[in-house]
Amino acid sequence: MRSTSGNDTDMGTREVRFIRNPGILERRIDDTVFLVDPEDETVFHLNPVGAGIWRLLADPTSPADAGRILQQAFPEISSDVVISDVSNLIHRLERKGLIRRHGNAAPSSPEADRLL
Amino acid sequence: MISETDIVFFSGLQAPAAFDQCEALYPILSAVLRDWQMERRDSGGDASPVIELQKTAGGYERRSNWLSKPSVFVDPVDTVCDFIVDLIHAYIAEQTRHLCLHGAAVELRTGLMVFPSTYRAGKSILSLQLVSRGARLFSDDVLPIGSQGNFGTALGILPRLRLPLPETSGQNLRNFIEQRIGPQNTRYRYIRLDENELAARGTLAPLAAITVLNREAGAKPSLERARKSDVIRDMILRNFARQNPAIEIVDRLHTIVESATCYSMTYDTLDQAAELLDAAFGLAPERMAS
Numbered sequence: 001m002r003s004t005s006g007n008d009t010d011m012g013t014r015e016v017r018f019i020r021n022p023g024i025l026e027r028r029i030d031d032t033v034f035l036v037d038p039e040d041e042t043v044f045h046l047n048p049v050g051a052g053i054w055r056l057l058a059d060p061t062s063p064a065d066a067g068r069i070l071q072q073a074f075p076e077i078s079s080d081v082v083i084s085d086v087s088n089l090i091h092r093l094e095r096k097g098l099i100r101r102h103g104n105a106a107p108s109s110p111e112a113d114r115l116l
Numbered sequence: 117m118i119s120e121t122d123i124v125f126f127s128g129l130q131a132p133a134a135f136d137q138c139e140a141l142y143p144i145l146s147a148v149l150r151d152w153q154m155e156r157r158d159s160g161g162d163a164s165p166v167i168e169l170q171k172t173a174g175g176y177e178r179r180s181n182w183l184s185k186p187s188v189f190v191d192p193v194d195t196v197c198d199f200i201v202d203l204i205h206a207y208i209a210e211q212t213r214h215l216c217l218h219g220a221a222v223e224l225r226t227g228l229m230v231f232p233s234t235y236r237a238g239k240s241i242l243s244l245q246l247v248s249r250g251a252r253l254f255s256d257d258v259l260p261i262g263s264q265g266n267f268g269t270a271l272g273i274l275p276r277l278r279l280p281l282p283e284t285s286g287q288n289l290r291n292f293i294e295q296r297i298g299p300q301n302t303r304y305r306y307i308r309l310d311e312n313e314l315a316a317r318g319t320l321a322p323l324a325a326i327t328v329l330n331r332e333a334g335a336k337p338s339l340e341r342a343r344k345s346d347v348i349r350d351m352i353l354r355n356f357a358r359q360n361p362a363i364e365i366v367d368r369l370h371t372i373v374e375s376a377t378c379y380s381m382t383y384d385t386l387d388q389a390a391e392l393l394d395a396a397f398g399l400a401p402e403r404m405a406s
Contacts, residue, residue: 027363027367029344030343030344036363038363043352
């Protein structure tokens, strides 16, 4: 888990809930996860922490909720950093089309990140 | 002798290549593609050339199904080297459901050892070091893996070294290389290996181990087990047979690493690396039936 965060996300989205895109294929190997988007044939790899967050996103989960769960595994890291890092990861997963917003929440501005 | 414009079929490939005024390349191609037959025909019949190579005032210009724009080389050895990249693309395109890994593969006593391609890790010179000590080279740069089981297929193409040789190359290895000089220029040298040293084209061998190389000056040599997920991640980046769905590639690589043992090797000199591998696996393979 990184102890410093990159770009922060809008505080207001931390309570927005996200869920996996049902079209994404996954393979668990060791304690990591490989994700495949069959529409454009790109492959993503999540390290163990990312794999844990992916597991949570099987059900509607907000960055704040995921951060609170992850905090229990990293009590030595401040909650602001944990939640910020989790938020950044979740929003990256959203930009890459691996997850989507649950319910009627409006999507963030579409950024076509270069995929693997 | 290839005349001015020729349609050439390589070793049973369905799609030919077209050569225009490339007579000077023929001896180099013949030497480097040690086990490949080159059949010249008047036409391709129903098969259109997938690679076109033409000598122009500016050099040898190549167009292919895999190039977005023409590629031009002046030096004949460079031209052949780059042509072979497309030839392998053509080979893979006709081998449905094959994986194709960037990496070297050496047949050791315990089976095929694969070194995934890592920038400047020295897989080619290390592979020749192992061959000079009794191992047999399977591939220098590209290893096709068939769809049935986890068998690598030798392509019978000479290995190529970057010049000058690394300073860590001992005198025995230098002598070995000097006795086997193939086509070369100021930057690259192909090494002429016989069938005891380089497996014949079409030879199959099961993958026994995969070792990710880490060459580091002054490092203490070590050979350690590697995480399968790390090896898969590296190999995905180095698989260039894209005709299979991505999820099948992940599954195939998972099957491969499950059946092979994965290692990470750190070394400084080639002798250290060879001794580590010899101690762990034995270098001289038992010859298997093709």
